[in-house]
Amino acid sequence: MLIVVDPGHGGLDSGAVGNGFFEKDINLSVSLKLRDILEANNVDIILTRDKDITLGLSERCDIANKNKADYFISIHCNSFKDSTAKGTETYSYPGSISGGKLAKSIQQAIVTNLNTVDRGVKTANFYVLHHTNMTAVLVELGFITNKEDLDLILNKRNLFAISISNGILNNIGLKQISKSDSIEKLHQMGFISDYYDPESYVKWKDIADALLKIIGG
Ligand SMILES: [Zn+2]
Structure with missing residues (x-):
């Protein structure tokens, strides 16, 4: 394909x-x-x-x-x-x-x-x-x-x-990317910057940015 x-x-x-x-x-x-x-x-x-x-x-x-x-x-x-x-x-x-x-x-x-x-x-x-x-x-x-x-x-x-x-x-007829309510919610709350594909890989920078937002750093 x-x-x-x-x-x-x-x-x-x-x-x-x-x-x-x-x-x-x-x-x-x-x-x-x-x-x-x-x-x-x-x-x-x-x-x-x-x-x-x-x-x-x-x-x-x-x-x-x-x-x-x-x-x-x-x-x-x-x-x-x-x-x-x-x-x-x-x-x-x-x-x-x-x-x-x-x-x-x-x-x-x-x-x-x-x-x-x-x-x-x-x-x-x-x-x-x-x-x-x-x-x-x-x-x-x-x-x-x-x-x-x-x-x-x-x-x-x-x-x-x-x-x-x-x-x-x-x-x-291929596998559909699943939607994720949790990703949508975190995006709306401002902890992550985009509607990410639930199946895609995460970079350490993204995790660190999200954690910093949570702890207010
Ligand atoms: Zn054009």
Whole structure:
């Protein structure tokens, strides 16, 4: 099982710009988290880029096609001149039944976990959906031009990544990452800084930071 994760834009192409943030940076940070979560679930992952470099659309497709990936997941943020536009939408290639199913699974996971506006599953003749040989979807996490969506993405990157991972794993019938009420509670109380994947490893620094917060150090 090989999944290619594609952080949209990069380098000279910033993607959408909103509230002082570049889409390329958000796409990359969510994709890096998604890689870590999927790797923790023993799924092989290739990122089309793991840093801020310029990469053409055909190069992204080539990476997936040459490596004979099973799935291609492109991560993007939306934008619109009207800053009230917000919500999540997921695209597949017109007529792709497997793409439509995967898009639906990812869309539902994000909307359920993040409470974003459900703009639905859509089809479009996007280059990376058309020129990849495998099941491919493009996720628009939310609108970078909408303050609420942007704050949510910036503060809950990990939960976006977990949701996309859950959507993928559910769809392909692999073990789903379990949710953890205790992690959520500790995060809300401020003892840990993010919604961590319950199955992922902990660094000593994280433990030390959490302990210091508990003893007020
Ligand atoms: Zn984009």
